[in-house]
Amino acid sequence: MKTFKMGGVHPEENKISNDAVIEVMPVGTQMVVLMNQHLGAPATPIVQKGDKVKVGQLIGEAQTFMCANVHSPVSGTVVKVEPVKDAFGLMKLAVHIAVEGDEWMETIDRTPDIKRECTLEPAAVVAKLKEMGIVGLGGATFPAHIKYSVPEGKKAEYLIVNAAECEPYLTSDYRVMMEHAEEICIGISILRKALGVPNAYIGIESNKPQAIRKMQETARQFEGIIVEPLKVKYPQGAEKQLINAVTGRKVPSGKLPIDVGCVVSNVGTCFSVYEAIQKNKPLIENILTVTGKKLPSQHNYLVRIGTTFSEIVKHSIGELPATTSKVISGGTMMGKAIVNLDAPTVKGNASVLVMDEGEARRAPETACIRCGKCMNACPMGLEPYLFSALVNAGRTEEAQQNNILDCIECGCCFFSCPANKPLTDEIRLGKGRVRAMMAAKK
Amino acid sequence: MNLLNVSGSPHVHSDESTKKIMWRVNLALMPALLVAIAYFGLNALLVSLIAVVSCVLFQWLIEKYILKVPTTIGDGSAIITGLLLAFNVPSTVDMMWIVVIGALVAIGIGKMAFGGLGKNPFNPALVGRVFLLISFPVQMTTWPVVDGIFPMNFDVATGATPLGAFKEGSLGEGVTLMDAFLGHIGGSLGEVSALAILLGACYLLWKKIITWHIPVAFIGTALVFSAILWLVNPEQYMDPMMTICTGGIMLGACFMATDMVTSPMAKSGQLIFGVGCGLLTIIIRNWGAYPEGVSFAILLMNSVTPLINRWCKPARFAA
Amino acid sequence: MTQQILIAVMVLGVIGAFFAVVLYFVAQKFKVVEDPLIDEVNEVLPGANCGGCGKAGCRAFAEACVAQGNMEGLRCAPGGEAVAAKIAELLGCAVEQGDPQVAVVRCNPSYCGDKRRSNYDGLTSCAFAATVYVGESGCAFGCLGCGDCVAACQFDAIHMNPATSTPEVDEDKCTACGACVKACPRRIIELRNKGRNNRRVFVCCINKEKGAAARKTCDNACIGCSKCEKVCPVSAITIADNLSYIDHTKCIACRKCVTECPTKAIHDVNFPTPAKKAEPKPAAAAPAAPAPQPQAEAVELKA
Known part of the structure; x- marks a missing residue:
């Protein structure tokens, strides 16, 4: 069986929500749609307070090259166009829509038939x-x-x-x-x-x-x-x-x-x-896994993009267990920890992963014993231990020479480090510094 | 609800820890210790205990009162140093106090002077051992005679090791390869039985604490090099199989050259390291002043480990 | 025998002469002309290599001074006026005048320490934490508390207060080199004039959220209400992006804004406590607002 040649790890799979059939998450009363749901520049809002929108209507337009359109996931009235705190607590521009009914754009084909022919160039x-x-x-x-x-x-x-x-x-x-x-x-x-x-x-x-x-x-x-x-x-x-x-x-x-x-x-x-x-259906819905070892039930949901994490939690399991210590959007290896559950979901969100106390906390860091496990685990053939030392010593140029920018931030190094060093964090910090240094040189 | 924790990804960790690694190495050293107790009696156990206790104690004292940092004796690394130090000395009564000095040198100079675990360039146990060898040459080369299993007499009956005897010109009469493999020979406490050491090494390989590269390169090089010499002149040079089963080659290759802190990290570097150790060992044994050269060989290669690490980079995915 | 000695002497003599000639030409060829003045200036500098002047280190600063011939735009903050005077003397130019400054931390998070809103479990680096989330206080503008500024300081002049997990500046040690200003990813720290008798007034917040949102984020946030702007007799205060800013070059330290601020976001430091009544002006202001005074006392240790 095929696989990639170099490095890699095998974390516990925990695919406990495998058998949960995709359910449809009901639409709430208010929807907040972020304008920056993609890699690149935020879309420009083209609706104003008081505008009526339908499901699938364009509300944020891509005006630069690296950008993507944003559509309304619900029908209703635009309440305001104002920044809101995203899942990480940072302010992001968003369109707030009060939901009224469920009126879709006429162009969207909502029949269940499967259309196989496509003649487009x-x-x-x-x-x-x-x-x-x-x-x-x-x-x-x-x-x-x-x-x-x-x-x-x-x-x-x-x-x-x-x-x-x-x-x-x-x-x-x-x-x-x-x-x-x-x-x-x-x-x-x-x-x-x-x-x-x-x-x-x-x-x-x-x-x-x-x-x-x-x-x-x-x-x-x-x-x-x-x-x-x-x-x-x-x-x-x-x-x-x-x-x-x-x-x-x-x-x-x-x-x-x-x-x-x-x-x-x-x-x-x-x-x-x-x-x-x-x-003709724009990207307004996402399939999202709601999972966690300590949750009473496991789910996979079809969610309108812009539903808040707390609504998803409320609908699926009522409330988070008292022992919850971390909520992650994405998987455990590359997902991002959420601090603001009242934030709306965005296009890339794949899960609401609830972790328990014991699972989530990092063990204290100890001394590096130069075991080389990070190096063997690195799928890019890099030397994470070296980056750690260089970044901590502020030797940004050497980090660049050792190809720190090749790092894909998969987290295998931290995962396998017996000394619990935050290697992936350090490398990200180093990459940021290298990019800043390169930008300054230009 | 509790406060939500935040950190960068990944949010999970393998169950590996430094502590676990160290304790597993300690476990892997147990067969050799048991064989030592079997051949050398309670003396072996006493020397080991004294070495371990003093290593742990010195580390604790230095961390607590000199460096004033949180103590880390629980990670088991000082115990490894103590055991390895004990394994590298003869199990005579004289060693009881000498080994305490060795422990002080090993922990104090070999390890803590550089900043503790992970920062020492040389294998601490070997630093201690070589210090003792140079400072107490008589006591360090007075070997108790192996006198059947579980000896009960504690008289200092001493004899030569096969290597020492060979250096003197007598071909180590009466010692068969099987004796050397099982450990029925004179020598340092933990190095006598190749079998027990290999058992421990297999455990380490199974638990992925060491890889095959250093031991195989080390022993392989020693085997090939001594075989060439032996083929050239079997009168002057020792039988290659005998060479690798006597002295400290097995213990050195499996437990001391593979010390993570002081050996190279890349596989290619580990091969170079192993080959270097093997070559130096045979050179010192045959042309040096000492009958045994494993300690010096490993320490010398330790000193070039940073250079090897610099040169032997892992193969990049996207070159 | 004599012959052998003679040959040896001759051979060595020839070799010596040959290399002397080679060395002479090499020395000529690779001669580095360096103004001895650079060394002299370098001697005068504090030698901390703090980088506060914007150069790579003290030596680079000395080179820049000598190359320029005067001290225009070049300022060694740690050295202060004494060093500036010495350099000016060496260069034979006028001293660049500047008011003494000090680093000021403009964050007073209400939601830190025991009241924090989340728990950071990652790498101890503000620069990294800023890429991960908002910060334990929940304020997108506030201090992240990982101490990048503390690590950047070469003079041991800034320390974390464990109770507030916000840094505090040791005024006596701070040389206003600006290393912490650069290290802070949120740009919270600012170099401000020390002020007469070290008395300063500043807005201890850089939150640009709208009033209601800012208040929700932090009890002591500036909500941009512009009360301070109205009360300021010398128009030193401006409001931009829902945030008040006091121009330290204009401020006369009358502290009217301090008493006016509804969220206690404006701090005054090193003013005598009202009981002493040392100066008529603050004493007049004090009875009107007894509340901000304990606050002032508390921050006296700070900044």
């Missing part, structure tokens, strides 16, 4: 992805229309669909595959044709045998979709590692996947591509 597909505000749902929220506009002089040879879901706890990709396999395959076909590549590969880790079977059965009805079972190893779902696992190619330092002829998309993104292209 590649350029039209990309334009539509942009219009519908599709972004990568694997975590980085990279605007899809940029990814699928292959730059002049470069050629895509592989479309790789990331269904590895190597992060512990997360099951949203798994559920989408189990429940929407055909739509996903249609989405993949559309993207495959848009890129003009012969084959698309779906990389699924072998700890999801049912999903592998389901996708294999469905893919048989489509041309050029190959399911690639992968050995369970974190960070299989990291772009560069997945490309390496599936094709054996390596993305060079500082380059993009397209430089080695690859385009990688998350499986959830493929589903939203299907909905956008075939059903």
Whole structure:
């Protein structure tokens, strides 16, 4: 079975919400939609206080290159356009909408029928992805229309669909595959044709045998979709590692996947591509896992983007257990800890992961014993211990020379460090300093 | 509800810890200790106990009263130093007090002077051992004779080690390879039984505390190098199998050269380190003043470890 | 025998002469012309290499001084006027005049220590914590409490108060080098004029949220109500982005704004307590507002 060549760890999988069928989360009374839900500049709000909006109506427009459209997830009246605290407590511009009814844009096809034919030209597909505000749902929220506009002089040879879901706890990709396999395959076909590549590969880790079977059965009805079972190893779902696992190619330092002829998309993104292209439905809903070892029940929800975390918690489990000590959006390896539960969800959110006291606290740091475990675990072949020393000594230039910017922040180094050194934190700090230094030099 | 904790990702940690590693190494040293007690009697146990207790005590005193930092004796690293120091000395009555000095040097100079665990460039136990070897040459080379299993007489009957005898010109008569493998030979407390040491090493390999690179490179190089010499002149040089089973090669290769703190981190660096140790050991044994050279070989290679770390980088994913 | 000695002497003599010639030319070729003045200026400087002047270190500062020939725009804060006078003497130019300054921490978080709103469990670095979340106080502008400023200070002049997890400046030690100002990712610390008798008034908050939101964030936040602006007799106070700022070059330290501020966001330091009635002006202001006085006492230890 294929996997990436270098490093990696195997954290406890904890896919305890695997069997929870996707439920639909009801819409609340007020919705807050952030304008910055993607990698890049925030969208510019194009509605004002008092405006009436429908579900799927454009409310934030992408006006710069690295940006994505934002649509209203509900129908109602715009209450205000004002900054609000996001999940990390930082102020972000948002459109606040008071919900009235559930009136959708007429253009959106809400019938349950599956529409298989697509005759759009590649350029039209990309334009539509942009219009519908599709972004990568694997975590980085990279605007899809940029990814699928292959730059002049470069050629895509592989479309790789990331269904590895190597992060512990997360099951949203798994559920989408189990429940929407055909739509996903249609989405993949559309993207495959848009890129003009012969084959698309779906990389699924072998700890999801049912999903592998389901996708294999469905893919048989489509041309050029190959399911690639992968050995369970974190960070299989990291772009560069997945490309390496599936094709054996390596993305060079500082380059993009397209430089080695690859385009990688998350499986959830493929589903939203299907909905956008075939059903004219913008990205206004997300599949979100509500999970945690101490929770009374496990859930997977279809949530309107902009629902607050506290509403999700209230609807799914009532209230957080008294022993809750950390709430994470995303998986345990690369997810982000939330401080403000009253913040709205955004496009990239894949989960509400509730961790208990014992799980969440970091053990005290002890002395580095130069065991080299961090180095062996690093999937990029870097030396985390060295970065730690260089960053703490303020030797930014040397950190750069040792390729600190190659780090993908997967967290394998901290995970495997017996001395509990916050290596990943230190490297992030160092990367920030290196970038600042490079910007200053320019 | 409690306050929510915040930190950067990742939010989970493997169950590895420094403490766990150290205690597992201690566990891996137990077979060798048991064999030592079996061959050398209670003396071996006493020397080991004194070494361990004094190492732990010195570390505690230095941390508490000199460095004034939180004490870390619970992590078990001082116990490893104590055990290894004891394993590297003869189990005679004289050693009871000498080993205390060795412990002070090992912990005080070998480890704490550099800032404690993780910062020492040399293996502390070997620093202590070499200090003793140079300061107390007579006591350090007076080996108790192995006299069957569980000896009950504590008279100082002394004899030579196979290596010492060989250096003197007698070919270590009557010592078979099997004796050397099981440990039925003279020598330092913990180094006699290759079998017991290999058992411990297997445990460490299984628990992924060490990798095969250093022991295999070390023992392999010693084997090949001594085999070449032996083939050239079997009269003058020792049998290669005998070479690796006697003296401290096994103990050194499995437990002291693999010390995480003082050995290189990259696999390629570990191979270079192991080969260097092997070469130096055989060179010192055959052409040096001492019959045994493992301690010096490892200490010399320890000194170039930072250089090896600089040169042997892991293969980058995206070069 | 004599011959051998002779040969040895000759050979060594020739080799010596040869290398002497080589060395001479090499020395000529790679001669570095350096103004001896640089060394002299360098001698005068404090030698802390704090970087407060914006140069890479004291030596670089000395080079800049000598290259420029005067001290315009060059200021060694730790050295102060004494050093400036000495350098000016060496360079033969006029002394650049500047009021003595001190670092001022402009955050007084109400939600820190026991009242904090979350618990930070990551790397002890403000620069990193700022990328992860808002801070334990819940204020997106407030102090993160990891002590980057403390680590940056070369003069041991800034320390964390464990009770408030906010830094406090030791006025006697602070040289106004500005290292902490640069280290703070939130730009909370500002260099302000020390003021007459070290008496200063400043807004101890940089929260730019709207009034209601700011108040929700912190009990002592500036809510931009502009009461202070109205009461200021010398128009030293301006309000921008819901935040009041006192221009330290204009402020006459009358402390009218201090009593006016509804959230006690404006702090005064080193003023005598009202009981002493040392000066007529503050004494007149004091009875009107007995409340801010304990506050003032508390921050006297600070800043």
